[in-house]
Amino acid sequence: xxxxxxxxxxxxxxxxxxxxxxxxxxxxxxxxxxxxxxxxxxxxxxxxxxxxxxxxxxxxxxxxxxxxxxxxxxxxxxxxxxxxxxxxxxxxxxxxxxxxxxxxxxxxxxxxxxxxxxxxxxxxxxxxxxxxxxxxxxxxxxxxxxxxxxxxxxxxxxxxxxxxxxxxxxxxxxxxxxxxxxxxxxxxxxxxxxxxxxxxxxxxxxxxxxxxxxxxxxxxxxxxxx
Ligand code: ADP
Ligand code: ADP
Numbered sequence: 606x607x608x609x610x611x612x613x614x615x616x617x618x619x620x621x622x623x624x625x626x627x628x629x630x631x632x633x634x635x636x637x638x639x640x641x642x643x644x645x646x647x648x649x650x651x652x653x654x655x656x657x658x659x660x661x662x663x664x665x666x667x668x669x670x671x672x673x674x675x676x677x678x679x680x681x682x683x684x685x686x687x688x689x690x691x692x693x694x695x696x697x698x699x700x701x702x703x704x705x706x707x708x709x710x711x712x713x714x715x716x717x718x719x720x721x722x723x724x725x726x727x728x729x730x731x732x733x734x735x736x737x738x739x740x741x742x743x744x745x746x747x748x749x750x751x752x753x754x755x756x757x758x759x760x761x762x763x764x765x766x767x768x769x770x771x772x773x774x775x776x777x778x779x780x781x782x783x784x785x786x787x788x789x790x791x792x793x794x795x796x797x798x799x800x801x802x803x804x805x806x807x808x809x810x811x812x813x814x815x816x817x818x819x820x821x822x823x824x825x826x827x828x829x830x831x
Pocket of ligand 1 (some may be wrong): 618646
């Protein structure tokens with residue numbers, strides 16, 4: 606069970622005059638798939654980065670399962686994250702790319718093998734494990750980036766525009782794969798996009814942001830009806 610509470614969160618960057626995020630108040634249920642949507646600059650990434658611990662929260666409280674984690678380091682938050690510019694290590698094989706974070710954390714060889722094999726199986730990468738990223742298509746590379754995140758087995762999964770570098774056809778098939786992944790892993794997920802169709806097809810609940818504020822929250826149906 607992992608629920609997330611964002612209680613009246615504000616963010617002002619040190620070098621900025623204005624707040625980038627204002628009174629962001631949201632309560633996310635266990636296993637929910639939440640999508641933040643809104644135009645460029647509305648505060649989606651900033652909010653996600655505060656959740657990941659990569660940016661400080663200026664005001665307000667962020668709780669994971671009722672525990673305030675504002676001052677907890679990213680690596681201690683049990684969060685996996687995938688970015689738009691997923692940099693794979695070019696000199697490493699797919700296997701080693703996926704294993705890297707686990708090696709750093711001193712997992713045993715057997716455990717690493719088990720987790721990487723399982724992730725490769727789920728993502729359809731088994732036959733590519735010994736290839737280097739340059740020998741993969743864009744979609745396969747993005748699946749490796751997803752694999753690198755899911756081997757962590759973290760209960761919270763954050764994705765920041767993970768598909769925006771892919772062509773339209775690939776985006777549609779990756780959407781379905783991410784939705785399936787979410788079902789299989791049962792993670793509490795936040796997905797950031799500026800693509801409304803993506804939001805409508807993937808979300809349990811959509812959070813529409815504008816100028817650093819939440820403008821509307823609801824199921825795709827509720828948001829669509831308005
Ligand atoms: P989005 O992800 O919706 O495109 P961002 O969270 O990146 O929006 O940006 C929200 C606002 O915060 C914007 O006005 C942006 O210019 C500003 N901002 C983002 N990052 C920084 C930063 N590191 N320093 C100062 N201002 C920033
Ligand atoms: P990697 O697979 O690159 O070794 P890890 O899975 O070990 O990354 O993640 C280490 C921490 O760094 C994570 O807690 C996460 O918040 C952050 N992180 C993961 N991937 C990235 C990235 N591509 N860019 C910036 N920070 C990242």
